[in-house]
Amino acid sequence: MEGRCQRENPWPKGTLWDMILPSASPFGWLLAAAAAVAYAVPAAAGPRLGTGATRTALALAWGLHGAVLAWALVGETPPRFGFAPALSMTAWLVLTVYAVERQLFPQMQARWMLAGLGAVVVLLASVFPGQPLHGTASPWLPLHLTLGIASYGLFAAAVVHAALMARAERQIRQAADPHSGMPLLTLERLTFRFVMAGFVLLTATLLAGGLFGEQLYGRAWRWDHKVVFSLLSWVTFAILLLGRTQFGWRGRSAMRVLYGGAMLLLLAYVGSRFVLEVVLGKSA
Incomplete structure (x- = not known):
């Protein structure tokens, strides 16, 4: 019996492969892949993509990213948390702030950089989902x-x-167009x-x-x-x-x-x- 188990799983516990195998469910992987693709479109296209199309792609990616985070905490059993999910949540919050600020300051230009970041962290969190959260943890821990x-x-x-x-x-x-971005003092204040x-x-x-x-x-x-x-x-x-x-x-x-x-x-x-x-x- 012991030999058969070793043949079925030749990788020792605690290795990188052992951490990746039990990561996200197939549905979680599907959500993460869809979010990464949605982020990759504006990140790869850059200024060639129109403003409207970029805004739509980022909104779709942001929504899918939020669904990935929600599924990881609610849909997965047990829920997991670690360094990569922390990065993923941080990036999602930054994109949320950016979406709000774009309504107040339309001249803000950071969507391609943030889209690339979003694509990376979504996939990273799927590969490294972290460790299971213990059921005996305090209800105040969340x-x-x-x-x-x-x-x-x-x-x-x-x-x-x-x-x-x-x-x-x-x-x-470089004496560039002064109206091409947000005013320097506004950026500093924010x-x-x-x-x-x-x-x-x-x-x-x-x-x-x-x-x-x-x-x-x-x-x-x-x-x-x-x-x-x-x-x-x-x-x-x-x-x-x-x-x-x-x-x-x-x-x-x-x-x-x-x-x-x-x-x-x-x-x-x-x-x-x-x-x-x-x-x-x-x-x-």
Whole structure:
């Protein structure tokens, strides 16, 4: 019997192949593939695709992406979560913010970059769906995860706006059409609004984890890579906001601090879970 089992599954548990095999259901894969294709169309076509067609393709991709996330949390048994689903949810939130802002600022131009990002993260989350969520976890755990992912999304939106700022500055130096994108001051103001909102949610996430860690995860607060990087990112964003309000930080120096804080935050959960799930093949 033991020999037959080994022949049926020659890959040892914990390997990359073992993680991919039980990933999404066929329906989940179908949704993910449809969303990735819908994202790939505007990403590959670029400016050659008309504005109306691009908007339609992105709306379809956004809807399919949301269906993928909903199916992963509700349709799959048991639901899973990990570094790739966290990235997928973050990208979906950024696209949601972009869709709202496009109604207020039609001149915003980031759809091709975001479409390419969406295609990548949807497929990545299907290949690496993460570990099953334990049924014995606290009922407050989804709220804690929601706060964390929302802060990821807001900081990611701030990074996207910072990238648009850098592009606007290059256009100004090259004497490009000043009406080809959003005004630089508007982008800067939006960037720091997203940073402030993300900082508030990150603070709430860290407080919840520190005060109620035992109820949420079944263990008390402990110093691990996730906690250390999260606190370092919190300090970085606090310095950025303090420098902005007290010393008027702006431009490239402020953006470097933003990028540094975002990278630390990315390493906190996504980076640590990537190492555990993919490099080490562990579940916790």
